[in-house]
Amino acid sequence: MKPAMETAAEENAEQSQEKKGCFECCIKCLGGVPYASLVATILCFSGVALFCGCGHVALTGTVSILEQHFSTTASDHALLSEVIQLMQYVIYGIASFFFLYGIILLAEGFYTTSAVKELHGEFKTTACGRCISGMFVFLTYVLGVAWLGVFGFSAVPVFMFYNIWSTCEVIKSLQTNMTVPGDQICVDIRQYGIIPWNAVPGKACGPILENICNTNEFYMSYHLFIVACAGAGATVIALLIYMMATTYNYAVLKFKSREDCCTKF
Incomplete structure (x- = not known):
């Protein structure tokens, strides 16, 4: 029979060992979290949601404004209505694609980060893993360039609406100061090319x-167009973070694969 003091000491030692093992396990798990990819995923989801949701509603409002005030004949803006309807369907596709792509990139971030941290043994240096990482690097670069174009395109309606709003502010100031009649100040939507020159009025x-x-x-x-433009900008920033994270992880995996190859000999 062991003394009670020795038994208590052994139990305390076992408990401390279990706590230490649990702490080391938690630290190891936290070390495998791809924080850059996690931040980029949250930013990407937020940006795409703002761009798609606000852009869809803003396009519907734009059609209503044009039909009521700038193009009263349906045939004059029929093509524009079809294009806007097509763009709304494209928005649905963009939202679905980036929801799936964000999840895949986050999973790829977990894989590459864990591989870089050497949490999965030899699995970190497989050719298949490096090929998948390289594919995501290339695809993310392509999508980043494409979203730069989307961001620039989304700034066009903001510019157009800002010009109309600023013109209205000028009319209000002229009416207040009683200097020039506001009837002489106009906005011609036809100059933006969204409706034909024969559209009435x-x-x-x-x-x-x-x-x-x-x-x-x-x-x-x-x-809503301003928020959609901001969402497109947030998505561009998210893709830039993805680029840096995936490029770094791919470079480290490539370096480790060469290192493993050399150590075998």
Whole structure:
């Protein structure tokens, strides 16, 4: 029979060993978390959600504004309506694709980070793993360049709505100062190329333009386009983070594979 003090000491030693093992296991698991990919995934999901959700509603409001105030004949904006409807379907596809792609990139980040941290033994240097990492590096670069174009394209309606809003502010200031009649200040939507030059009326002047700026459709569409543009910018930043993370992980895996190859001899 062991003394009670020795038994208690052994139990304390076992408990401390278990706590130490649990702590080391937690540290090891936290070391395998791809924090850069995790931040990029959250930012990508947020940016794509803002771009797709706000862009879809803003396009619908834009069509309503054009039909009511700038192109009263349906045949004049029929092509534009079809293009906007097609863009809305494209938005659905973009949202679905990037939801899946973000999850895949996060999983790839877990794999490569764990491999770099040597958490999975020899699995870290397989040719298949390096090939998959290289494929994601290339695909992320391509998508990053494409989203730069999307970001630039999303800034066009913001620029157009800003010009209309600033013109309305000029009309208000002129009416306050009683200097120049506001009827002489107009906005011609036809110059942006979204409706043909024979569209009627095609432009709005003075109080009519000011009333357009005061409508809920204009206010909502303007601010939703701004948020959609910001979402596209957030997605570009997320893809840049993905680029850096995937390129670094691929480079480290490539280096480790060469190191393992050399150590075999």
